[in-house]
Amino acid sequence: MIPPPIVAVVSADHLSKWYGQVIGLNDVSVVVPPGVTGLLGPNGAGKSTFMKLITGQLKPSKGAINVLGEPIWQNPALYFRIGFCPEQDAFYERMTGLEWVTALMRLNGVSDTDAAAKARRAIETVDLVDAADKKIGAYSKGMRQRIKMAQALAHEPELLILDEPLGGMDPIARRKTIRMIKDLGRAGRSVIVSSHILHEIESMTANILLINQGRIVAEGNVHQIRDLIDEHPHTVYIKADQTRALAREFLSQDDVLSLKFEDDAVVVQTAKPDAFYARLTDLAASGELGGIHEVTSPDDNLQAVFQYLVKS
Amino acid sequence: MRVFDLSLGQMLWSRRSVFLGILLGGPVFLAAAVRLIVEMSARGFRINGATASGSAVFGLIMWLLYIRFIIPILGVFFGTSLIADEVDDKTITYLFTRPVPRRAVLLGKYLAYVACTVLLVLPSVILVFFLIVPMGGSTIAGAFPSLVTDLGMLALGLIAYGAVFALVGTRLKRPLIVGLVFAFGWEPAVMLFPGYLKRLTVAYYLQALVNHEMPQDSAASVLLTLFHEVPSVAMSLLGLAVIVAVSLWFAGRAVENREYVLEQ
Amino acid sequence: MPIHDQGYRRYGGERAPRGQAWSVITRAGLRTMLARRTFLALLLIAWGPFLFRAVMIYAAYGAASIPQASAYFKPTAETFRGLLGPNSIEGVLIFLITIYVGSGLIANDRRANALQIYLSKPLSRTEYIFGKLAILMTFLLAVTWVPAMVLLVIQIAFSGSFAFLKDNLFLFPAITIYAFIETALMSLAMLALSSLSKSPRYVAVLYAALLFFPSAVYGVLYAVTRSSGFSWVSLRADLDQIGNVIFRLASGYETPWPVALFVIAAVIGLAAWILERQVRGVEVVA
Numbered sequence: 001m002i003p004p005p006i007v008a009v010v011s012a013d014h015l016s017k018w019y020g021q022v023i024g025l026n027d028v029s030v031v032v033p034p035g036v037t038g039l040l041g042p043n044g045a046g047k048s049t050f051m052k053l054i055t056g057q058l059k060p061s062k063g064a065i066n067v068l069g070e071p072i073w074q075n076p077a078l079y080f081r082i083g084f085c086p087e088q089d090a091f092y093e094r095m096t097g098l099e100w101v102t103a104l105m106r107l108n109g110v111s112d113t114d115a116a117a118k119a120r121r122a123i124e125t126v127d128l129v130d131a132a133d134k135k136i137g138a139y140s141k142g143m144r145q146r147i148k149m150a151q152a153l154a155h156e157p158e159l160l161i162l163d164e165p166l167g168g169m170d171p172i173a174r175r176k177t178i179r180m181i182k183d184l185g186r187a188g189r190s191v192i193v194s195s196h197i198l199h200e201i202e203s204m205t206a207n208i209l210l211i212n213q214g215r216i217v218a219e220g221n222v223h224q225i226r227d228l229i230d231e232h233p234h235t236v237y238i239k240a241d242q243t244r245a246l247a248r249e250f251l252s253q254d255d256v257l258s259l260k261f262e263d264d265a266v267v268v269q270t271a272k273p274d275a276f277y278a279r280l281t282d283l284a285a286s287g288e289l290g291g292i293h294e295v296t297s298p299d300d301n302l303q304a305v306f307q308y309l310v311k312s
Numbered sequence: 313m314r315v316f317d318l319s320l321g322q323m324l325w326s327r328r329s330v331f332l333g334i335l336l337g338g339p340v341f342l343a344a345a346v347r348l349i350v351e352m353s354a355r356g357f358r359i360n361g362a363t364a365s366g367s368a369v370f371g372l373i374m375w376l377l378y379i380r381f382i383i384p385i386l387g388v389f390f391g392t393s394l395i396a397d398e399v400d401d402k403t404i405t406y407l408f409t410r411p412v413p414r415r416a417v418l419l420g421k422y423l424a425y426v427a428c429t430v431l432l433v434l435p436s437v438i439l440v441f442f443l444i445v446p447m448g449g450s451t452i453a454g455a456f457p458s459l460v461t462d463l464g465m466l467a468l469g470l471i472a473y474g475a476v477f478a479l480v481g482t483r484l485k486r487p488l489i490v491g492l493v494f495a496f497g498w499e500p501a502v503m504l505f506p507g508y509l510k511r512l513t514v515a516y517y518l519q520a521l522v523n524h525e526m527p528q529d530s531a532a533s534v535l536l537t538l539f540h541e542v543p544s545v546a547m548s549l550l551g552l553a554v555i556v557a558v559s560l561w562f563a564g565r566a567v568e569n570r571e572y573v574l575e576q
Numbered sequence: 577m578p579i580h581d582q583g584y585r586r587y588g589g590e591r592a593p594r595g596q597a598w599s600v601i602t603r604a605g606l607r608t609m610l611a612r613r614t615f616l617a618l619l620l621i622a623w624g625p626f627l628f629r630a631v632m633i634y635a636a637y638g639a640a641s642i643p644q645a646s647a648y649f650k651p652t653a654e655t656f657r658g659l660l661g662p663n664s665i666e667g668v669l670i671f672l673i674t675i676y677v678g679s680g681l682i683a684n685d686r687r688a689n690a691l692q693i694y695l696s697k698p699l700s701r702t703e704y705i706f707g708k709l710a711i712l713m714t715f716l717l718a719v720t721w722v723p724a725m726v727l728l729v730i731q732i733a734f735s736g737s738f739a740f741l742k743d744n745l746f747l748f749p750a751i752t753i754y755a756f757i758e759t760a761l762m763s764l765a766m767l768a769l770s771s772l773s774k775s776p777r778y779v780a781v782l783y784a785a786l787l788f789f790p791s792a793v794y795g796v797l798y799a800v801t802r803s804s805g806f807s808w809v810s811l812r813a814d815l816d817q818i819g820n821v822i823f824r825l826a827s828g829y830e831t832p833w834p835v836a837l838f839v840i841a842a843v844i845g846l847a848a849w850i851l852e853r854q855v856r857g858v859e860v861v862a
Contacts, residue, residue: 019573055409058571074568079411086409088574090402092322106314107410151406328778335785342793346800372799381792389781400687400775486614488777489675492784497668 009034009159009190010054014063017049024049026214027063032192036185038201039194041211047194048087050211051163054192055084068159080108083157085148087164087194093137097128097147100136101154108155122154123147127176141168149177160184160191166200178204233257234273235298238280239265241290249289253279265294273297315412315420316427323390323428332429335385336436339377343443350447366450367458371524373440378466379522382433384495387473390425392481392491394418395567402574415564422478422560429470434463458523465521472514472552475559482566517543517551597699601707606714609677618676619719622669626723629655630730637734651731651740656747657823659724660754662812666720670762673719675783678712678766680776682855687774695857705767705851712763721755746824754822758815761840768847771854787811805830814839 010032017025025046041047052058053065056072056079065072068081092100098119105115123132126146131139136147145168152160162181166174181191181204195201201208202222210218210225218225240246243266250256255272270276284292323329346369395418398404407417438459445455473495480494481487499515510516519526520542543551609615629651636649661667685691694704728747731740741747769782794810797803807813807829814836820826821833829836 052573057405057408058573076411076413079409082409084405084409086405088402088405090405092403103314103318104406104410106317107407107412109314109411331778331782331785335789338789338793342796346797349801369800373796376792376795376799381788385781385784385788389777393775393777396777397775400777486676488780489672492675492780493672496784496788 008032008066008069010065010067010192012053012063012065015053015060015065016062017053017058018061023214025053028214028216029063030209030216030219032190032209033207034188034190035207036181036191036193036205038205038208039192039211040196040198040201040208042196045211046214047211048163049214051161051194055082055161080155081158083152083155083160085152085160085162085165087167089141089144091136091144091147094135096133096135097123097139097143097150098132101147101151104151105154110155118154118156119150122150125153125180126150127173142170142173145169146173146177158189160189162191162193164195165193166195166197174200233269233271234276236268236270236273236276236280237262237265237294237296237298238268238292239294240292245289246283246292249283313420315407315417316423319421319424320427323424332386332432335382336432339373339382340436340439340443342377343373343440347443347447364448366445366447367455368525369448370441370444370450370455371522373444374437374462374522374524375526378433378437379469379519383466383469383518384473384499386429386433386470387477388488388491388495390429391422391474391477392487394421394425394478394481396481396487399572399574404572405574408572414567418478418482418564418567419560422474425474426467426471429474430467433466433470437463437466461521461523465518468521468549468552469514469518472518472555475556475563476514479559479563479566482563482570511551514552514555517548517555520548521545594698595703597697598703598707598710601694601699601704602710602714605681605708605711609711609715615676618669618673619715622666622673622719623723625659625664625666625669626727629659629727633727633731633734637736653744653747653750653823653825656724656727656751657754657819657825659727660720660751660758660819662758662815662819667812670716670719670758671784671787673715674712674762674766675780677715678763679770679780679783681708681712681767682770683773683776683779686771691855692857701852701855705855709763709767712766713759716759716763717755720759721751724751724755750822750824754819757818757840761811761815761844764844764847764851768850768854771851803830804828807831808835808839811839811843 008031010030012028012030015025015028016023028046028050039047039050049058053060054067054072056067056075059073067078070078072078092103095103098116101119101122102112102115105119106112108115110118120129120132123129126149128143128146128150131143136144139147145165149162149165152162160181165181166177169177178200181193184191185205193201193204206221206223208219208222208225209216238246243261243264247259247261247266250259250266250268253276255270255275256268257271258269260267268276280292280295283289284295395404398407408414412420441455441459441462442452445452445459476494477487477491480491484490499513502509502513503515503519632649632655633651636646636651658664659666661670682691685694691704695701725748728741728751732738765786766779766783769786770776770779772782773779791810791812794806794813797806797809804813807817808831813829813831817827817829817831817833817836818840820828827833
């Protein structure tokens, strides 16, 4: 029987989790689509709680959570399809990397020979072949992080859940891991990545889930989220020959809220970015106010969205 | 079985094996020392001043070292640590995010504990047997059936104590202290009480399977001998089986329902 | 409104003289333990034997009209000796407190890799060890030396005279010396074991084995040889013998008391050596 296509890899319905008097997650209803999704939030936001709920380590206090269409709590069969890379730095230190990944693969019901082969393949993927036969206790932080990734990948799961996977990695390893995650997404696997490092999440995916104080603050494409934040004026940085002339022109427009000068540029805040950009394009094309050399929007990125949503 | 393999390797080839080695080598060393003392003194074995056979001295060692100390302490140590060690080491996440029921993880670890301890305790007992029994008129052939019974009894003790302390370990916050109080406080005390209380101990059923005379090394032992109520072998085996089954079942339930929140 | 400089400023206050950093560790450890209700309950229970003896002393002087009762409950050196363990209910409670407080003292720091942080401060290894030792010794003395001393005061208060004290003046130094020997031995042994592992549970079992296994071995040797000349094997027997000697009671063992003292000193020395080797800022994994 062909299983129905997965619409959502994770769906939470009025999900809440509290620890005694402390609320970890507060009435969260969200659907995580297939593909690569970044899970963002400051410390104490509820990211870890959400991660633990979707990996079945915690039971919801209220509401429901489904992963790949099924409830995850007390459903070990689902772990054939899920790979989890936890944040904590914990291993069987006396085992070698290969032994460890192979042993965990065997827990997936794979035969000894296949387990060893899959483990090797996973270790090759994370570029740890040279250290595979060394004891994990002797690994550096980055190597430990990579062997953790290997155990999550080895059984080729449909859904990969990665909790701070880039921590401790050097820049080259980070780049490779980011590329690997993007490749996994392109290959049809789903990945949920939790991280504090905003620009790296941004380089992996435009699809984010932003959590703060136990609630989902925003979900979706980061640019769409940015557009939706209407009350927050857009900042546009314009480097030009005649900044003062440009400023006089901008001040005559109602949607321009403020402007300031920086070196050879003028920084404008506007409530209607689309209309503003349209006029700017006309000005640049006509050349009547001199040359316009650079136009950027410092806050059309994840950092700005994060700061605005989290700190407001 | 995969969990069993993984856990057995962890148990056997860890630094804790040193502790096991000392604990189980101690009786062998003691047996060698006792034999040396007796051979040098040429008096033969004596217990409480009276001449005793090697079998009797072996029985004394069984009681004082294995039954009253080594078996319970191994049960407390390994039983309470089955899941707790993985939680402390934060490696429990890897086991509980595999397609293996949590109950099966616990069972695999428990079986590894049984295999590990039986593999180490029984040879220690056999060595003590061969060192002590041939002296003082006993023969190995004559005492061998008793050895087989003793080995079976010790294995049952490890199985039963391990199960009880596995339950303690999965349910309580400070299982070790509770385990030590149970094994070295509650059990010896309650065995002196009349009535049904003593049936809530492993020692009541286990000690009924011991075919050596209990040593009179303290007032409590004398009292125990006087008021000793011995269930039948069948009753003891049934009691131990029930204890093991019930303990493991509740321990499995605890592990399945419990949320393990690891410190970050 | 004055404008305050928000920038970094060096600390200009007073600093404690060097060599007192251990007290920070001790204070923190004491506060942590005293915040636990279970532990407070255990401490309270550990004072139970004191209460029992105080009632006995009250009965001895309060029931003066019943000479048999008065004679039966009259305090002796043994009354105070019994409060200090190791072969009594007090010994069990002291054992439990030692395990509760001591098993994680260094083991938890090793597990959390906190030793590196501690030793990167102006804190020597000796101060670190002393600070940890002081935590355990404080609690052990609180259930041994303190109740014994309070019991002496109670005896004076209930008897209404200093006669007993004058006749048994040695009790003050005896209680102090024995309590310190006992707590030092147990604390150092526990601390040394705690430095060997990252698992407080394993440490607790090692400690239980250290105390009870040799006692079991001695039990076998005694039964076979009918001689207490092997009592030196058992730490509890050694402590018991030293206690008897300090309190001017019958030794009870054939082993000469200097041998028992030597064994105790050897264990303390071994514990100190282990601590010196184990308490390091780095651990090399081959």
